[in-house]
Amino acid sequence: MDLHILDHRLRVTSISKTGLEQYTHPLIKLIFLRNRTRCKFFSLTETPENYTVVLDEEGFKELQPSEHLQVEGSTWLPLNVVSNGNASSSSQSVGVTKIAKSVIAPLAEQHVSVFMLSTYQTDFILVREKDLSVVVESLVEEFNIFREEGGESVPVHSQDACNGLQRNGREVPHATVHPVLIPENQFCVMSLDPDTLPAIATILIDVLFYSNSPREGASIDQDMECIKFFSFSMIDGYVSLVMDTEAQKHSSGELWRMVRIGGQPLGFDECGIVAQISQPLADSDISAYYISTFSFDHALVPEEDIVSVTEMLQAQRMSS
C-alpha cells in the first residue's frame, strides 16, 4: 500500500460556542466562497463543547486571534493511505478500521500522537510535523511513502530505516482507558458535489451558525442522551458531511452511531487513544469513521454493530 504525506500544513483550532458569531464572516468565506480563498483543507466539527476547525495556513490566516479562538501550537501534516489494489487485506470494512493495524498501531507504539479526521471519501491521519521522521521510520516497512509537493508525489525513504526504532522490542505504552459515551443519535455520512453547495447554503448556514440556541427545559443530562454533533469538511474539492439524521430528514443509506471517547478533554499529547478503539474494531472487522476534535474523540460505527461495539468496549474497560 501507498502512504501519502499530503501537501497541506494544518492548524488545529477551537472556537468557543459563544465566539462563533464573530467568526461567521471568515467561516462562510471558507465554506461557500471558494473563489475568494486559497484554503484547500478545511474541516469544521461542532460538538457540545466547541467548534473544532482544522485548516491549512491559507485558511488559518482568515481567523483573527481572539479570546474565543484556541490554537494548538503545532503544525500538523495529513497522511492518507491509498490502497493500490494489491492490498492483501480482504476486509470490506471502511474507515479507520482499515488502517488500524498498519498505521494507527505502529504510530501508537512509537508514542506518536495522531489527530484523526475521517471523511466520506477517505481517512486523514494528522501527525505533528516534528514527528514526521519518526512517522516515516515507523511506517516505511509497511508502505511505499510519498510526499506530495506542488502536485508531484516524491518517494520518501527513511534516513536510516534499520536504525533506532525497535518495532518489536519496545513496549506498547499502557494507555489510559478513557470512559466512553454512546449517545442515542443516529448519524449519516454524506458526500456532496461542491457545485451544489450554493443550493443548500442557507440550510447549511442555518445548521452551522444558528441552531445553537439551547432548547428550553433541556438539562445537560437530557441533552447528553442525544449529542450535538455536526461535521463539515472540504478537502481538495471534496465535501463530506456528518449530520444527525434529525437534521437531515431525507437521509437514506447507512445509519451510524457514535462512541464518544473521553470523560475529560483528551488534549493532544496522549498517544494510543485511536489505537485503543480502532484495534478491537479491526479485530471484529467493524467499519468506523473516526473524528478527533479539540476536546474529545468520536468513532462512528454502523447502527447494526452498536450493541457488539458497546459490549466490546465494556469488556475493555472491565479488564483495564
Place this chain on the structure above:
Amino acid sequence: MDLHILDHRLRVTSISKTGLEQYTHPLIKLIFLRNRTRCKFFSLTETPENYTVVLDEEGFKELQPSEHLQVEGSTWLPLNVVSNGNASSSSQSVGVTKIAKSVIAPLAEQHVSVFMLSTYQTDFILVREKDLSVVVESLVEEFNIFREEGGESVPVHSQDACNGLQRNGREVPHATVHPVLIPENQFCVMSLDPDTLPAIATILIDVLFYSNSPREGASIDQDMECIKFFSFSMIDGYVSLVMDTEAQKHSSGELWRMVRIGGQPLGFDECGIVAQISQPLADSDISAYYISTFSFDHALVPEEDIVSVTEMLQAQRMSS
C-alpha cells in the same frame, strides 16, 4: 388617495465598512433566515462611506452595540401612499416623483425631516414618531390617512386640522442647495420572490459581505467615477434590490442612473432635501427612486433622462 402609517417602528443605523464583518452573523439571519427572526422591515444599503441599515425593533435587537454601529436617536415610522384608482394624477411616472407634490413638499413646508426609502414595489416615507401629529395635520387635507395596527387599518383624523398649520401662510424654508455627484454607473432595480432567495444566497452574500476589498491602484477619485452602491430590502415579505449592472450581468429592463446629493454628510435634521430634488423631477414628470442613507441621499432616474436631469440640477445650482 390613501396614506398609510405602517405598523413598524424603525431605527436608522449605520455600520462602518470595517465593522461589517462582526455584523455578518445577525445580518445573514435577518436577510436569509426568515424563520429565525420576527423582523418584518429590513433594508441594507451599501455606499462608499458605510452600510445603512434600517430595521424594525425586532431586527434592531439583533445588532449588538459596538464602536462600529451608529444609531440615529429617533424612532421612525414609515408612510406609504396607496393610489386607490381615483387619483386625478395622469402621470405615468413612478417613485418619489408621484408623491413629490402631495407628500414631500407639504412635509418640507412644515419643516419635517424625511428619510426616503424607495423600493421596487413602493416608496416609504419615513418620519420621526415625534413629528407624527404635524405630519397628519400637513397631509390630512390631501389624503385619507390610516394607521395600521395589528393588521387593521384605523382611520386617523387630525386632532384639529384647521388649527395651527398655515399651509399657505408659512414660508417655505430656503433650503441649502447641496452639491450633487453623478457617477457613471448604471443601476437596475429588481424585485425578487423571497422563496428564491436561498438559490442566490451565496451570490448575495458574496456581494454584500466580501466584495469590499478595494481594487488595487484605484484612487478615491477614480472610484468616484463609479460609485459603490447596493441596496437590499425585505419589507413585509417583499424583496427589492438595487444593483450596479456590473454586479448583475444578466440585467434586462430599465437602466437607472444615480444622482447623489450632498458634498458633506447630510445629517438627519435638515428638511427639504428630498423636496429640492423631487420637485423639478415632478415638474418634468421624470420617474425617480429615492434612497436616503446615513450620510447621503440618492436619486435614481431613468438612463434616458440623465442629461436633462443634469441640466436641471445645474440650473438649480446656478440660480441658488
